[in-house]
Amino acid sequence: MIKSHQQPVIHLGSPGEEISRQDLQTIKKRFKQLNQLRAQRIQEFLQPRQRIFLELLPLLFHGNFTMLPGFISSTTPAGISEYKPDIQTINAARQFARNFNYSWAPAHIYSIEGLFLMGSVGSVAFSKTSDMDIWLCHQSDLAASAINELQQKASAIEIWAESLGLEVHFFLMDSRQFRLGQNTPISTESSGQSQHYLLLEEFYRTAIYIAGKSPAWWLVPAHEEGNYTRYIEHLTSNRFIPEHELIDFGGFEAVPAEEFISATLWHLYKALHSPHKSLLKLLLMECYASEYPVTEWLCRDIKKAVFQGNFLITDLDPYFLIYQKVEKYLQKTHSHDRLALARQNFYLKVMGSSDNALDASIRASREQYIQHIAKCWSWPITMIDGLKHTRSWDIQKATAEHVIIVQQLTQCYRMIMGFAREHVKPNQENSDDLKLLGRKLHSVLEKKPGKIEIITTHSEVHSKENALSIVENSPIGTNSGWALYLKYVQTATAKDFEPIQKCRTLIETLCWLVINGLYHKHLLINFSSHSLNMSDPELRSILRQINLFLTQNFIFDAPLDVYQSQKTPLHSMILINMGISDNERLCVMSERSDPLSYGVTRQCFIQTISRVSLSSWSEITTSHENGLDGLFKCLSDIINTNQKPLSLSNVKFVCHTPNRARDIVFRVEVLFSILVKLFSTPQHNLSPRYILPGGTSFYVFQSVNKTLNYKALASEKLLLNELARPQEQFSTLHFDRAVLENTPIPLIYSLNRPQVIQLFYYEYNADISVYIVDEKGALYTQLHSKASANHLLKQYAIFLESIISRALFENFLSLEYYAIEKSPDGIFSSNPVQLNTSSSNQELNLRITGEDTDKGISYTIYCNEKEFSSLDHGNQIFYAAYQHILQFRNANSHYPIHITDIDLPLSAFRIDNPEQLQTIHYLNYKQKIEDKFNV
Structure with a gap:
């Protein structure tokens, strides 16, 4: 404290009064x-x-x-x-x-x-x-x-x-x-x-x-x-x-009152990462707000001292002035816990948070200064001795302090929101800075399942733990989860000790341990679990990889401008089968080597998925899923939500499954790369589908309303039904190499193009398989036994050309025809063919038409020149037409009836919008009626 004599008081008058x-x-x-x-x-x-x-x-x-x-x-x-x-x-x-x-x-x-x-x-x-x-x-x-x-x-x-x-x-x-x-x-x-x-x-x-x-x-x-x-x-x-x-x-x-709000939010923001540096200023903002609109500014106290002439004998240190004002405010409001925290923060500001912050001589003078302050403000006798140990905190003390600090930050936040309701007009526009600060504050303080809480005081931990225990809750307990202890603890004895942290999943526990500074390469960990068999090398490897992942990608204090945009995930780490021990069924050798559908039994090696996700708002979240559905859910979420552009560099896959880890990681990386290529960027007028095997099922990925979804199909029959489903827009199909591998369908879809109807036929012995892919990628298949290829294809061609000729579709459609062949080694190939549909000996022209009425569709069927109407035959119209057709055949002859044209209202196809109409609707209706005729 400076010693000097009092200087004369100076008084400057108001305008109109004497001013020297x-x-x-x-x-x-x-x-x-x-x-x-x-x-x-x-x-x-x-x-x-x-x-x-x-x-x-x-x-x-x-x-x-x-x-x-x-x-x-x-x-x-x-x-x-x-x-x-x-x-x-x-x-x-x-x-x-x-x-x-x-x-x-x-x-x-x-x-x-x-x-x-x-x-x-x-x-x-x-x-x-x-x-x-x-x-x-x-x-x-x-x-x-x-x-x-x-x-x-x-x-x-x-x-x-x-x-x-x-x-x-x-x-x-x-x-x-x-x-x-x-x-x-x-x-x-x-x-x-x-x-x-x-x-x-x-x-x-x-x-x-x-x-x-x-x-x-x-x-x-x-x-x-x-x-x-x-x-x-x-x-x-x-x-x-x-x-x-x-x-x-x-x-x-x-x-303006808004400034007290924004300043308080700003210091709350700073306190999230450096609480002891910012809490005094935060409390000062609270003091100022409590005095509004007649705020007693500290700078005015300095000015008064200068005008009074006692500025050389008064302690006008800026931080002491803050402490002095906060002390009086908290004493007045009887906030004893907050007062203790304010004193602690003032001590840390004066003495530094580490021993090397001050030289010895300066430290000695500041210790005298603190003793003087403590005496003047009647600090508890033991308080300074307790504060001296602040620089040797362990994680337990830091965690306890974190709880206190978050309580104070929350209280400050509630105070300033109350101030806002009282002094700021409803619906008044806040500044962009204020909105950004609010987002930042909410993203850090909000607690939710799987989100990693970063201890605000973790940087104050100077005493590192050498050993700790990770223990899974007992299976007889009502609450499943994991706990972290600073002692050697087993599952059986865990109830006798208080954990330093409780988490729902193991991955959450490991991330909390790493991000809050407990991890180091010499750390000894006792792992106790009833559901996992985690080896020490695997646990250490996972911790190393989590630490590397966070070190490379996580930003503790993201700049405010990132909060101008909505929160998006940036990086993910996916751990496959974490803690899953070796299993005999994973060691079976097979030529079918896909880890997602392995061997004759189509076994999937994916058992668990643990994910760590880093967002643009500096949030760390974790999740745990099971099985193949868990993997696909995780990959789809990354595609849908991650910041674009997206690549394999945004995701790290980790697996330690014995004998299979490399194959599993490689397979999942390839799968993810395909999904990124197909679905991470919008494709104009395209709606691709990707099909791959998973276990004994098939999985179809497709983006609907710009969101990637997937569905499981339990059999090949259900898969074919899926391929036949009408599409809202043209859909390209991409097959994993093990899907429908014994059929020509993957080959057919490799030639598929929008606005083109393609007919493929494959002759095998006396049977002909017909595959038609319509203008939007929907697949029609039909097996014809003992049929004449020329006759059959001509019937299909007449039908397709009849539909197109009426120009029912918005855009012009073209027709292509291909013959499929199969080599001795099982490889399919195709060759384009030309069909001549003109014929003077056409046996039957069978055309089905109709119109909507109050009683439903009124049909008219034309068999060559003969007309059959619902008005005459009612519900028996199709039977009447069938009987007429039989008259043209010999008694012993039996060959299929083919419909040559269909001209029906949309209701016949159970659609209500012309834009939904596509060739697959006509083909399905054609087959439905022909099946009745050909019984």
Whole structure:
């Protein structure tokens, strides 16, 4: 604490009252004196080689000196108002240029209006790990190219500072734009425009004047804060002080309630990853909000002390002022637990969270400072001793602290939401920043099954565990799941110990262990389970791979801009058969080697699926599924939800199944690659289907309404029914190599094209198999025994051409005909053929027509020239036509009847939209009637 005498009180009157020009200059000098003391505190803290940075800082921006750090060009904007380097600065410059001589011609216009340090630098919270935020204030009328060159210079000086072991960030500021609420700098301490006034308050409370114009705010007495703009205009227009001597960032005349909300959410956001760094500021926001609309700003306390003349004998350290205000607020509200947490956070800010944060001499002086604070504020006697152990936390202490912190964060969140309901109009639009902060906060604090909770204090754990136990709950218990213990625990004895973490699945347990810092390569793990047989090498391998996966892909603190988009998964890790021991049935040798449908019995080797998923919002989620359905569900979800473009690099497959792991992983990777190729990007006017075997069933993947789905078909017959199903749009078919491998169907679909009807026929002995793929990819099949190929194909051709000729379809359809052959080694091939449908000896032209009536469809059947109508024959119309046809045949002759044309309303096909109509409807109806005729 600084000792000095009390200086005289200065009172500046309101407009119309007496205002002394001398008093105004005295106020400026007092503020600069306070700033010099803070700057001196920084230099005392810095290492000797680092002190040159602050010594040279204003000179570097005052001119463009080729031999000094940061030189870009001789035309880079330079010159600081009211600055002249002293001999100490010139000597510092001569460390870079021995013959450096300073010469400067006075200018009427200076490009740089001011340099200010802000934040924790210069406060009792400054440590070796602290960075320096510097506001570099330039003229409002600088050209964009000049500002760009000034930014280059600032970046070069940042690099020089880094060589000295300092982390420095420059923020180029236009005071006029800032005053108007534009271009508020976004930093680690501020979310930008959503915190304009609260950032301004922090600036006035923490800023250290380096060089340039004096902030106009210094000259506005505390009782005139609400009249800030008018007061400054009064001072300058009446020439109490020259306007060119001032830089005006604005005041606190009308702070919107929304700022308290956004600032609280921002500090909540920061507290999620660095709680001990942010909780004091978060509580300060709560204090400020509780005082609204008459907020008692801390920066005003500093101003009052300067005007009262006791600023040199009062502790005006920015962090102490925060603590002091928070302490009074929490004592007033009797929040004893929160007060203890606030004291702990203040202690950590002063003493640092690790032993190497402070040098020995500085640590000793700060320990005295803390003792003084503890005495003044009546801290419990044992409190400091307890706080000293903070730097040796283990995971158990960190987890317990995490629970307390989350409770406080939740309480702050509820408070500010209550404040919003009271002070913000319903349905009022919030800023984009506010929406992003809300999304971030919700994504971290929301708890749901399978989501990994990241301990906010995990970085504070400095004592690593050497051994722990992972135990599955006893099967007789009502709650299934897993528990993590810091002792050697078995299933039988688990009820006697309290776990450090409980999870629903093993994969969730392992991810929690890794992401919260418990994993290291020398960790000893006791694994106890009644359902899994996990070997120690497998467990260690899985932990290594989870750790590598998270290290490579997970971002602990995603930037706010990612929350502008909806949450999407980015990366997944899929562990197959985790903890499944060797099994005899997995060792059977077979030529049919597909792990999804192996051997004669079509056995599937996929038993369990455990998934870890990383989202764009920095969320880690886990899930556990069983069997092939679990695998397909997982792969479909990745295709449907993952960020595009998608590739195999987004997914890591892991398997440790003895003797089969490599084959299983390779098969699943190939399957996933095919699904990505077919379904991860929309295909214009195409709706592909992919069919593969799985166990004894078949699985069909198809995208419906832009969502990939799959269905299981238990037999080959059901698969053929699926292929015959009408499609909303043209559907290409892709077959796994083991699907319908003994039929020509895969070959047929390899030739399939939209808007083309293709007829394939295959003669085998006396039978003919006909396959027709229509314009949308639906398959019609029919076996004809003891048929004449020429006659049969001509009948089909006449029927298909009759349908097309009426132009019922929206687009022109074409017909193609192919003959299929089979080689001695079982390979199918096809050859196009030409059919002549014209014939003068056509035996029968059988045409079925109809129209809708109130009583249903009224049919008319034409047998050559003979007409049969429902009006005459009622429900017996088809029988009457059949009897007529028999008259043309010899008594002993029996050959099939073929329908040559169908012209029926949509209701006959059980559809109601012409766009649904396709050739498969006609073919199915044709077969249905012919089956009745040919019984």
